[in-house]
Amino acid sequence: MVAFLKYSLIRLALFVPLFVLFNFLGTGAFLAVICAGVIAFAVSYLFFQKQRDDATAAMRERFSGRAKPIRTASEVEDADAEDTLVEQNPDVAINNDKRPGSL
Numbered sequence: 833m834v835a836f837l838k839y840s841l842i843r844l845a846l847f848v849p850l851f852v853l854f855n856f857l858g859t860g861a862f863l864a865v866i867c868a869g870v871i872a873f874a875v876s877y878l879f880f881q882k883q884r885d886d887a888t889a890a891m892r893e894r895f896s897g898r899a900k901p902i903r904t905a906s907e908v909e910d911a912d913a914e915d916t917l918v919e920q921n922p923d924v925a926i927n928n929d930k931r932p933g934s935l
Contacts, residue, residue: 833894835886842880846872 847868854864876884893899903911918926 833890835883835890839876839880839883839887842883843872843876846875 850868850871851864854867855861859867918924
């Protein structure tokens, strides 16, 4: 995920100065966005292949179904608390497959 963020920041660092330059030249906001986007894309495509490949690999891994789920600290803490309670009370059965209110 860091590789994707790094590549995105590189492209943003290319886009913003180009956008400001085209806006300064008086091309208009819409045309400045288009020109800056096309040039930033071309430069990043030609000169940042390694970063692009790393970002692609990171996204492929993330969406492949093999990646570990991202959990927040509070979710991890809740899961640990649940595990502790289950271990302390082995006679209590937990069935998470049921919908609330159904028997």
